[in-house]
Amino acid sequence: MKELVVISGKGGTGKTTILAAFAFLAKNKVLCDADVDAADLHLIMDPQIRERHDFDSGHTAVINQDKCTQCGYCRDLCRWNAISEHFVVDPIACEGCGVCHYFCPEEAIDFPLNTCGEWFISDTRFGPMAHARLGIAEENSGKLVTLIRQQGKKLAEEKNLDLLLTDGPPGIGCPVIASMGGATAVLIVAEPTVSGRHDMKRVAELAAFFKVPAMVCVNKFDINPDEARDIEDFAREEKMRVMGRIPFDPVFTSAMVQGKTIFEYDGHSGGARAVKKIWEDLVQSL
């Protein structure tokens, strides 16, 4: 089984739009939305949820006021200043380390497991999909990403499908690291701006750090063809494959507004033709 993960470094370069278009073109695949923090792929895929599960991960300290003698030891130990002078734990500040729970002389601190999101197995018009929703302001997004990718692989094995198409998160931190480990390849969607070039270099460095082969395509290349060329030159120097260019095309936004992939909205548009060509090359090199 192969897995292609679409990432970008910078947010808003078109990862999800391009992945949704690939979903229309690809055969025998499972879709996976690993951007659990701000998942958007379902807005195009319109999944029919077959299974719904809680995502339980991490603990939060809770002080039992009946047992607490306000000795203050927990406040001395806590490195996150999460315990107020009235001995109430701020659940947002609490890191879930359990040090206060372990050392409280009165055993007054409970340490319950958190439910910090949900994950789903669904059917879509393009095949099965694994996706999730991390609760707002929750932690452990990397663990949820890992879980979703495992579920995607399991789905593919059960249904005898040979490709996992994974929509990755922006950035270079924990959820991105969790989304690329062990992938066949990542496709970096870059935008031709000074920010886009800066950010794609950092995420390319991350892919190299974890030894995941990276390919690059430039979206909205005609906004700044000089920047597009600089990004492609950099990619070639770093031995990353350049997968082509996609023009700025308002049809992408129009398709999104209707909840469609670009091929369902206007398969003859310049944007659609460019994505099709990239996909045909990609399939060859995976």
Added chain:
Amino acid sequence: MIISIASGKGGTGKTTVATNLAVSLESSVQLLDCDVEEPNAHLFIQPVVEEVKTITTPVPEVDMGKCTLCGKCNEICQFKAIVVIGETVLPFHELCHSCGGCMKVCPEKAITEVGRELGVIEIGHRDGMEFLHGRLRVGEAMSPPLIRKVREHTRPGVLTIIDAPPGTSCPVIASMKGADFVLLVTEPTPFGLHDLKLAVGAVNILKIPCGLVINRSDMGDDRVREYANSEGIPILMEIPFDRKIAEHYSRGEMLVEAMPEWKERFKDLFHQIEAVISHRTSGGL
């Protein structure tokens, strides 16, 4: 006063709003770029950097001469970052959250702390404005501790503008917590709206007043405006799609310099934010 600029969805124009707002104001301003995974504000601000600090977080080191393999460190660690295997204790520094529990629990005092590099903080200025950002080390997973270190440089008495990362999980919370106002930058598309709702949820948990900037406001549809109206979130600025704006941005040029008519609009944006905050602190809403 602290204004945090956030969005939910990436690429909606947070950095454009943060940098142009910061340079448009005459008052004393400090700009903190807390998108430490992918900091971009410096590309527009072009600060003169005066200081670079390497930021580390404490992680355990075990003196095997003192260790009796009792396993208490293994037991207390919630993050599987220190493990007793056979005749040795292995700390996994990249998994460590720096709580200090293992060091505290060790009866032999065999554990001390060393630093794991999180990244750097660069401090500089542009004209009279102070500029700071964090740059997460590539390969480092945890951005919130570095974001908190950047925010320790907040100076009371000046206006602090924070450029937050995208999303709604811990790095975003670390960039919004304690702010007086959150300015949410969105685009009027289904993705923009969906992620805006999540961002508003995060702002509500933190009980911070917020307002909206709609970028590329003439692309997409009206659902973001309808949502803002129904939730009572004020729309403080709209930036229409203009290919010239996109091209200036692509070259790293500040909007208020390339198109000076925007300077007054950013000043006006700030005055509206001030009005919301003073209305709230004077007991209204």
